[in-house]
Amino acid sequence: MLTIGSGSITHNLGEWSRLAREHAPHPEPQPPAPYVVEFRDAIEAALRAGDLEFLADYRERAPHARRAHPTDEHFLPLLVAFAAADPHPQVERVDLGVDGGVIGMDAFIIRPSDAPA
Numbered sequence: 001m002l003t004i005g006s007g008s009i010t011h012n013l014g015e016w017s018r019l020a021r022e023h024a025p026h027p028e029p030q031p032p033a034p035y036v037v038e039f040r041d042a043i044e045a046a047l048r049a050g051d052l053e054f055l056a057d058y059r060e061r062a063p064h065a066r067r068a069h070p071t072d073e074h075f076l077p078l079l080v081a082f083a084a085a086d087p088h089p090q091v092e093r094v095d096l097g098v099d100g101g102v103i104g105m106d107a108f109i110i111r112p113s114d115a116p117a
Contacts, residue, residue: 003084005077009043009104010036010068016100030101035064040093040104047082047091047108055079068104081110088113 019030042062046054058075059065069075082089089110096105111117 003081003110005079005081007074007077009040009075009078009106010098010102011074011104012067012070012102014070015067015102019100019102030098032098032104033101035067036098036102036104038063039065039068040106043078044091044093044108047078047110050088055082078108081108085110086112086114090115090117092117 023030039062043055043058045051046058046062054061056079059069059072062068082091089112092109092111094107094109096107098104
């Protein structure tokens with residue numbers, strides 16, 4: 001079975017737009033904002049540990065969750081894809097960069113526990 005969840009690991013378009021305006025007309029690549037890295041790392045750790053309580057309550061427990069995701073719709077597909085896997089899936093993060101320093105484009109490959117890596 002293949003399940004695809006599409007979104008962004010961080011998705012604060014208001015902040016991204018403000019930064020784009022500040023650096024217009026030729027924005028330089030920006031390093032990932034510290035909050036983006038902290039949020040992504042906490043979510044990755046919870047996925048790898050299978051910490052369902054943390055994931056279910058990520059808005060309260062993950063660092064900078066409300067800043068990383070002012071609304072849920074671009075984060076929830078990750079939880080759906082994770083829930084569709086077996087109880088102890090293999091989790092691999094693919095770093096696809098951070099657009100404008102704040103829109104994390106990481107992807108997660110979630111395989112059944114008995115699948116070859």
